[in-house]
Amino acid sequence: MSTPTLEKSAASAESEAPAHLITVTFRVRRFNPEISDQATWQDFQLEIDPKERVLDGLHKIKWDHDGTLTFRRSCAHGICGSDAMRINGKNRLACKTLIKDINPSKPITVEPIKGLTVLKDLVVDMEPFFQAYRDVMPFLITKGNEPTRERLQSAEDRERFDDTTKCILCAACTSSCPVFWNDGQYFGPAAIVNAHRFIFDSRDEAGEQRLEILNDKDGVWRCRTTFNCTDACPRGIEVTKAIQEVKRALITRRF
Amino acid sequence: MSAETTTPATETVSLYDVDNPAPVIAPPRARTKKTPKSTRTNFELYGWLFMRLSGVVLVVLVLGHLLIQLVLDGGVSKIGFAFVAGRWASPFWQAWDLVMLWLAMLHGANGLRTVINDYAERPKTRFWLKNLLYAATVFTVLLGTLVIFTFDPNIR
Structure with a gap:
């Protein structure tokens, strides 16, 4: 029952990624004491809207690519203070950092915050x-x-x-x-x-x-x-x- | 979609599993029962204040000292035994050098103390580095003071 224009855009979305999406590399610091005592970098390629937040990217990874990625978040709107992490070498809230603001043409590094014991991936002992x-x-x-x-x-x-x-x-x-x-x-x-x-x-x-x-x-x-x-x-x-x-x-x- | 930058540890023979996880890296000197209790003194307050006040005085003393020694009146080539003897004949320059010696040594020692506190990780390393620092400071200050007060221009 939709108009022809809408049908057309829906059809193109199925065949290829919509034009507003860009490819971003998330370089995440992974640590799992049950596998290794060493932390390693792992790259994930995502098709994502640059107006989305880093937290959305992490969700995409956890939900669609690798369910073992571990990080804290509760409200996802900058109030609970759960998802502070080191993004591109700077401490920020993943839920308040837009991808377009941190140069998505280069890999976005995501690490746990420093100075506290890393328990798994991005989770530290607070x-x-x-x-x-x-x-x-x-x-x-x-x-x-x-x-x-x-x-x-x-x-x-x-x-x-x-x-x-x-x-x-x-x-x-x-x-x-x-x-x-x-x-x-x-x-x-x-x-x-x-x-x-x-x-x-x-x-x-x-x-x-x-x-x-x-x-x-x-x-x-x-x-x-x-x-x-x-x-x-x-x-x-x-x-x-x-x-x-x-x-x-x-x-x-x-x- | 995910591309690994490093070979995952699961491919190699792993020493760790669910029942035997790898040890996590403890934060530097986590607060334990052995951690010293609070001191309830004003030492750090006075130390902080001393750094600010001595810093201001040292700007005048040290820049003045460098100007006289290295720039004015022929520069560094004029410095010799006679030059020092001539300056220390005056109580003003004796006092200048004495104050500069004490302030600079204590200022520098306190600064190094904070650096040691920051960077020495093991308590024993801390203890010995600080003892070395204090010994060097006391030695330099006492030797310098002795020379300023007992300087004899007619020494042979």
Whole structure:
């Protein structure tokens, strides 16, 4: 019942790939401890719309080519922070990276994020990352009785820490930090960002404790202001700036 | 559709299977029970602040030093025993050199300490590299201080 034009386009789609599709090579870092102790590169050729995301490419591989490819993703819309990976050498969310933006004429390399133990393919052990997150007590701490209504805050007070509330804990920043690569003891940018979110919250009363934790030898003082974290953050948080603000708070508290 | 860049490990004789997986590479110094507890001191804060402040002072001291030694008044060819003796006759240059020696050595030693902390992976390597660094720093600072204070222009 369709018009002749539609019939024609449907017919051409069966015979050859539609014109908007391009051929892209995905070069994926594969690791399976049940087969080998070595990680290897594997190439996949895909016919894909350049306006699709890297995650769509990975789905295509997993669903149509090789079901053993393992990676994390949940919401696939840049909110859950599950699919941070190293794409063309840069930490990004696979679900927020369009193929046309990362030069599809060359092979697109996809690796697990660095500095964390690779469990399989693109899945890493996030435990050290979340350990550092827990260590900074990322929850509201107050004294006295609970108020009968919500804790009010002025718009200016809210604005103070607005940037660091955007964190989705994807670990793109922490796993882009060279200090974290070399020494997993460093708290890492993500933990400091989430400490910053409560240190500068006017309603919170444990800022002192958090500053004391970050004053430690593996705390903010190990930051070399490399700015890798700010570049890597898929939410556009000014991570290095937040770390510097914690440093300044520590110094002004002291002097 | 998939083209392998490397020969898959399954083709060769594999040492690993489902019941006997390969060991995964642990992150560098994962937090264990042996990991030292937090120190609760301000040492790193003071260290960080010292690097900034001494850096600013050293820009003046070192550039001034290089200018006097290498550029002004005939450049490097003028430097000799007599030139040094003449400069150290003045308490101003003695103080300049003393401050520069201490700040530069401590600044450099602290910088190297952070580099060792970053790159030495095993605790023992760390320990010995840092001990070597501290020994070299103390030796250089003490020797330099001794020379500045006991310098004798009439030595033969």
